[in-house]
Every structure is written in structure tokens, then in C-alpha cells.
Amino acid sequence: MTDTDVVRPDLMTCCRAFAGLAVGVVRPRRPDEHFLASLSDQDLPAPRTTVEVIALPQRERMVPTPAIAEGVWRPARSANLINAFVVRHPRATFLVDPGVCVDVIGRAVAEVPWILRVAVKPRRDTIDIGQALALADLDVASIDFALPTHLHWDHVAGLLDLPGLPVYLHRPEYMWMMADRLAPQGGVRPALRDRPTTLYDLDGPPVLTFSRSLDLFGDRSVLLVDLPGHTPASIGILAQTSTGPTLLAGDAVWGRVQIDRLRQKATYPGMLADAERDAAWETLHRLHAIRHRITIVPSHDRFTAGQ
Numbered sequence: 001m002t003d004t005d006v007v008r009p010d011l012m013t014c015c016r017a018f019a020g021l022a023v024g025v026v027r028p029r030r031p032d033e034h035f036l037a038s039l040s041d042q043d044l045p046a047p048r049t050t051v052e053v054i055a056l057p058q059r060e061r062m063v064p065t066p067a068i069a070e071g072v073w074r075p076a077r078s079a080n081l082i083n084a085f086v087v088r089h090p091r092a093t094f095l096v097d098p099g100v101c102v103d104v105i106g107r108a109v110a111e112v113p114w115i116l117r118v119a120v121k122p123r124r125d126t127i128d129i130g131q132a133l134a135l136a137d138l139d140v141a142s143i144d145f146a147l148p149t150h151l152h153w154d155h156v157a158g159l160l161d162l163p164g165l166p167v168y169l170h171r172p173e174y175m176w177m178m179a180d181r182l183a184p185q186g187g188v189r190p191a192l193r194d195r196p197t198t199l200y201d202l203d204g205p206p207v208l209t210f211s212r213s214l215d216l217f218g219d220r221s222v223l224l225v226d227l228p229g230h231t232p233a234s235i236g237i238l239a240q241t242s243t244g245p246t247l248l249a250g251d252a253v254w255g256r257v258q259i260d261r262l263r264q265k266a267t268y269p270g271m272l273a274d275a276e277r278d279a280a281w282e283t284l285h286r287l288h289a290i291r292h293r294i295t296i297v298p299s300h301d302r303f304t305a306g307q
């Protein structure tokens with residue numbers, strides 16, 4: 001397949017997604033108490049330095065809360081954003097989830113199958129990554145590299161406007177993106193082409209409830225942890241800030257309400273967006289178990305750490 005072929009979910013998958021939405025509204029998936037009890041909470045090693053996490057400006061889009069979390073009705077609608085973050089470490093400044101490009105609807109969203117597009121299409125006045133950096137008074141030249149939590153269009157399309165910026169990618173996520181039929185849609189492969197790329201593995205020890213990690217700078221200030229499910233090799237960035245540890249959790253969950261109430265994403269659009277629903281469900285339990293120990297920031301929820 002080429003970079004621009006559009007692959008649509010089959011009819012049966014679409015029917016199951018809508019049927020599951022109806023069921024989930026009244027009968028959400030029950031938490032797995034056995035799995036929750038089996039989780040061991042490892043130490044979070046003390047960092048030798050701290051980093052700064054800056055949320056770039058975005059525009060809210062109001063979406064029905066029952067489409068974010070099964071069986072949650074209040075509030076009826078919730079704010080949805082496309083967040084990008086800058087992390088400042090003494091040795092490097094990097095971009096977590098480089099947001100969206102100029103004309104993202106034409107250049108990226110148009111490739112997404114309509115059944116998913118109607119649920120995820122951003123506002124026309126969505127702030128592109130260049131604007132977002134400028135509004136935050138950040139110079140593009142000050143960014144050393146990009147580090148996506150996973151390879152979906154709304155997390156990497158901004159790279160189309162940042163040619164040559166080096167990117168760090170989780171090796172199995174990269175392999176999946178190159179091989180899968182649905183994953184590359186929305187300008188993902190073009191965004192990653194022709195730029196310095198470093199592939200990494202999470203070959204470090206368990207941290208908190210996560211099974212693997214990578215100490216990015218060797219000083220325990222930024223730990224990458226595994227959050228599989230939404231995509232097969234999604235990661236989170238656990239940043240040690242002056243106000244405590246903050247986990248940038250990507251799309252492992254879409255809203256904080258999922259973590260607090262242990263509710264999976266609604267089947268529509270969640271079933272079409274998550275690559276492995278059962279793995280995503282386990283990851284949600286891992287997040288729920290540590291929700292009082294660290295600040296967890298889903299990419300599409302409002303950034304609250306330090307504010």
C-alpha cells in the first residue's frame with residue numbers, strides 16, 4: 001500500500017462499534033478487580049534534576065461525554081483539545097506530540113475514513129504547531145527533537161511543518177506504523193519521512209505500575225513508560241517537574257474521567273481508534289491504580305499540572 005491509500009473499516013466493524021456504543025451507554029464494561037489487585041506498584045526513582053512541561057495553546061471542541069467514557073453522562077459535554085507539549089531539560093528541549101500542521105483538515109484529516117472523521121475532525125481554527133510555538137513565545141530553532149506518544153495523525157501531523165526536526169520513535173510503534181493498513185492514514189508516513197530518526201526500546205526496569213521504562217537522559221528526570229493498547233506500542237512521558245511527577249499519557253485515555261471512574265472509551269469511536277481494546281483496558285487499570293500518586297494528563301484533556 002502507498003502512503004495515501006485510504007483503507008476503510010469494514011461494515012461489520014462499523015456495526016459492532018455503533019452497537020457497542022449503545023450497550024456501553026447503559027452497561028459499561030466492568031472493572032477487572034482481579035487484575036487491579038494483581039498490579040504491583042514499583043518505586044518511582046528520585047530524579048537528579050527536574051524538567052519544565054509547557055502546554056502549547058489550543059482551542060477547545062465540545063464533545064458528548066458518553067463518547068469519551070462509557071456510561072458517563074455528567075457533564076453532558078466535555079472539552080476536547082489537541083494538545084502538544086514542550087519539555088525543557090537542562091540538556092535538551094523537545095516537543096511531545098507535535099500537534100497539527102497548517103490546513104490539517106485538507107492535508108491530514110481528509111485521509112481519515114469518514115466514519116472516524118466525523119468524530120475526530122478538529123475545529124477549522126485549530127492552532128497549528130507553528131502558531132502554537134509562537135503564541136507560547138518559543139522559537140522553533142530552540143526545539144532539539146520531537147517525541148510522539150504514538151503515531152496517529154493528530155500527534156505527528158505538525159511535523160509536516162517542521163522539516164528536518166529529528167524525531168525519537170519507539171521501535172515497535174515505528175514497525176507497526178510501517179506495516180499496518182490503517183495506522184498511517186492522515187499524513188503520518190509523510191510527516192516522518194526524510195528526517196533524522198532515532199529508534200529506541202523500553203529496556204529499563206518497571207516503574208510504578210508500568211512494566212518497562214527508558215530513562216531518556218540518564219538522570220531519572222524523564223522516564224518513558226509503556227502504555228499499550230490505543231496503538232500497540234504507545235508510550236507515556238513521565239516528567240519530573242518542580243511540582244511533582246507528571247505523566248503525559250497520550251491517547252491511552254481521552255479524558256481524566258476515564259481514569260477516575262475506570263471507564264473505557266465508548267465503543268464508537270473508541271473501537272475504531274484503539275488498535276487493541278483489551279490492552280488499552282489493562283493500561284487504564286494501571287493508570288487508575290496510581291491516579292493519586294502522580295498527575296496524569298491525557299493528550300485531549302485539559303492540561304492541569306502546575307496551573
Ligand SMILES: [Zn+2]
Nearest residue numbers: 150152230251
Ligand atoms: Zn491516537
